[in-house]
Amino acid sequence: MPALDGTVVPRRRRLEPEARREQILAAAVAWFAEVGFAGTTRDLARRAGVTQALLYKYFASKAELTEAVFERVYLGRLDPRWLDELRDRRMPLHARLCRFYRQYTAAIFTYEWMRIFMWAGLAGDALNRRYLGHVGERLLAPMGQEIAAATGHAPGMEDLWNLHGGIVYIGIRRFIYRLPTPEDPGPAIDAAVARFLRAP
Amino acid sequence: MPALDGTVVPRRRRLEPEARREQILAAAVAWFAEVGFAGTTRDLARRAGVTQALLYKYFASKAELTEAVFERVYLGRLDPRWLDELRDRRMPLHARLCRFYRQYTAAIFTYEWMRIFMWAGLAGDALNRRYLGHVGERLLAPMGQEIAAATGHAPGMEDLWNLHGGIVYIGIRRFIYRLPTPEDPGPAIDAAVARFLRAP
DNA sequence: CCAGTTGTTGATCGTTTGATCACCTAAGGC
DNA sequence: GCCTTAGGTGATCAAACGATCAACAACTGG
Structure with a gap:
């Protein structure tokens, strides 16, 4: 034609x-x-x-x-190397946590991931809860062990979820609520991690 | 009949x-x-x-x-007295922040509010962004001023959003993702506020 | 160049959706 | 008791929905 x-x-x-x-x-x-x-x-x-x-x-x-x-x-979004790197005690704890959350947010702070995850969460999708269960048990819990080993004081799971939520909320503000946020979440992550580790 | x-x-x-x-x-x-x-x-x-x-x-x-x-x-969910109480310097800053977030979460941590707010956020509703703009300007910003006056160090807005997000995330986990959370968010709030104030 | 394969389409099905209508009947005044 | 008012219903419409099908046409091998 x-x-x-x-x-x-x-x-x-x-x-x-x-x-x-x-x-x-x-x-x-x-x-x-x-x-x-x-x-x-x-x-x-x-x-x-x-x-x-x-x-x-x-x-x-x-x-x-x-x-x-x-x-x-969902698939392949969580890199198994993150856990190994979190546990690599050759690096200072502070640096490990900052590196992890920079990698983690780089993986999930996308328009597609954040919004589909939230749509699925509201719809009650099981995959959603499984994913967050994995985050709690396979990432946050080991993270708590590393913090305990390095600082001598073990944080509770609710404390870890508070750290996690404060960082993830940056993505919620940007992609769900479409509010202005810093282009690079890195500095905010570093500050949040620093505040968290400073507390006994 | x-x-x-x-x-x-x-x-x-x-x-x-x-x-x-x-x-x-x-x-x-x-x-x-x-x-x-x-x-x-x-x-x-x-x-x-x-x-x-x-x-x-x-x-x-x-x-x-x-x-x-x-x-x-949305209507009448934000109590104007909260701002006055946040600024009432007869009470220690720490206690004021804890009291505020206990009241705030008592107001919004309901199945209806959290989920409708999230549905509306995903749908791009303007009322949603207006509400959060109000939270930032009329609650978080004054809160930052109080923290600056009491500690001598002014937190940035991104720091305040981090505190806010970490606490709100409790409600997101409970009502959006339907994950188990502490029945009373009070202790978690106190801990989050304490961590935030301990940092310079 | 041509015929067979198959990726692609326009038309269409039955159902569900938001919305409307004429009609019904419960309640209050006399 | 009766009649007027108005709250409530069943039936129904046009549009939009997920899904299907026969027919079409782009590519391949010969």
């Missing part, structure tokens, strides 16, 4: 199934992050640049598509 | 418009808090114990109903 400028503009572009599925999934992540899982498949298809019917060639239902969005967003 | 047990069960109960509107609004707050504003008017009506058509005798549209839910949830 020749366009006005003479170039050929095919109305349909055939993609390999893998590429097309990836394109739809990426659009779904962005779309559901913005409007939540109540967003319609028609608007999603328009945003992805495909027809609504095509969605159902790659995902059997809307539920299966949202499931794929969950997996994409 | 006589029921099986002989008592008269009127199929329709007439209520004064004020009482009926209040009943619907209360049900709407609870319902939208649970499932978000994408919840259907039919399910809401069933929950309120009225017919769906009746909703539209008291609210012109679903948008007007959600607007009323917003007002109900």
Whole structure:
């Protein structure tokens, strides 16, 4: 089909199934992050640049598509090396905590992750609670052990959640409430960690 | 209409418009808090114990109903006396901050408020940002002045948001993520305030 | 160049949604 | 008791929703 400028503009572009599925999934992540899982498949298809019917060639239902969005967003987000580095006592505790939270926030302070995590939390998704259970047991608890070993005083889990929440709240302010926040959360993280360690 | 047990069960109960509107609004707050504003008017009506058509005798549209839910949830939630008490220097700073955050969390740590606030935040509601702007300018900023006056060192706004976020995150864990938290947030608040004031 | 494969589409189905209507009936004044 | 008022209901509409299907057309191998 020749366009006005003479170039050929095919109305349909055939993609390999893998590429097309990836394109739809990426659009779904962005779309559901913005409007939540109540967003319609028609608007999603328009945003992805495909027809609504095509969605159902790659995902059997809307539920299966949202499931794929969950997996994409959650999977591989927590780097197992973080725990090893948290426990590497060759480095001062303060530096380890700052490094961890800079890495952690670099991983989750994205528009897609923060918002989909919050949508899923409100919807009562189980994956959400499992993720936070993992954070508490596999990250915060060991972190508490390191703090106890270095300072001689073991913080309670509620103290650790307070440290964690104060830092994560930066991302909530920015991506959920769309309030202005420092471009780089690093200094705020350092200050929060310093305050936390200064206390007995 | 006589029921099986002989008592008269009127199929329709007439209520004064004020009482009926209040009943619907209360049900709407609870319902939208649970499932978000994408919840259907039919399910809401069933929950309120009225017919769906009746909703539209008291609210012109679903948008007007959600607007009323917003007002109900937001309005009068911030007590102006809190600011006065924060500035009352006859009491030690530490005690003032603890008292404030105990009152503040007592006001907002409810299933309805926390969840509707989060739903509205994700939806991009303007009332949400206005509320948090108010918190920053009318509560956190004066709080910073009091801390500066008492300790000789003025905290930055980002530090204050960190204190605030760490405490609010208790409510987020409980009502948004449905994770177990201490029944009484008081001790955690005291500890967070103590840590914050101990730092220079 | 052509035929077969298959990625893609427009049209459409049944259901659910917000919203409206004519009609019904409970309650209060006489 | 009766009649007027007004709170409440069942039925229904148009639009939007998730999902399906036959038909189309872009690419591949020959």
